[in-house]
Amino acid sequence: MASSWEVRLAAALCGVGVLLGGGLVLASLRLFSTDPGFLFAIMPVIATAAFLAGTFIAMFSLALVLSLLHATSTARLRTAIAGVSFVGVGLAALSFAPWLGFALCVYGGLLLWLMLMPGAERDLGPWTRGLKQPAPWGSTPGTALWSDAPPQQGPWSPDPTTLPWMPWPKQTAGPRTPWWEVWEAGLRQGVPLWELLLLGGALLVFAAGLLGILAGAEALGLLGVAVAFGCVVPIEKRMRERAAGRR
Secondary structure, three states, X not given: OOOOHHHHHHHHHHHHHHHHHHHHHHHHHHHHHOOOHHHOOOHHHHHHHHHHHHHHHHHHHHHHHHHHHOOOOOHHHHHHHHHHHHHHHHHHHOOXXXXXXXXXXHHHHHHHHHHOXXXXXXXXXXXXXXXXXXXXXXXXXOOOOOOOOXXXXXXXXXXXXXXXXXXXXXXXXXXXXXXXXXXXXHHHHOOOHHHHHHHHHHXXXXXXXXXXXXXXXXXXXXXHHHHHHHHHHHHHHHHHHXXXXXX
């Protein structure tokens, strides 16, 4: 939990964003129920845009508040980026709404200044904290990329064949091997020619499926994406088995 006044003040400022987003949502709901008169074709678009913007601002601000109070690994970097973004929007708004632009610049500047303070660094850690791996993969007592030890017993990865395909809570299952490290280790060990050809075909089908979706053929495009994933799943399964020494 955060203990410095800098982080707590930043969380309070982000709470203002929650109120602002909630106000936009309420205003958009009132716009839906009013008689727009000659703006009957434009008002629903304005109301929908306000509703989506308010929902995004409220959810993003609430996520930042919780992240700051719980001192998560990405809280400092995300808050600083939000501050820079508010300053940029404020500078752009100075030309047509000086008071609004000035308020946004002050708001974003305060967030950025608080994240530069020593208290924020003490509570939230360095800027790159959220970008680093939580633990060195394959560290002692593991002997390679994966370890035979139970995943709850240390900061190393379990046998790749025991990993489920979907994420799970880290507090119950230990750290998860990143998918790119699975593929990096598998490709480094070598891939049979037929698997390599199948993988290349799956990538082409996947690209064609995305193009089909963009071109308006949603059904064929989604089918292509599904077929591509269906081809990649058994390849990764065999790759995990080879990395575990079972092939």
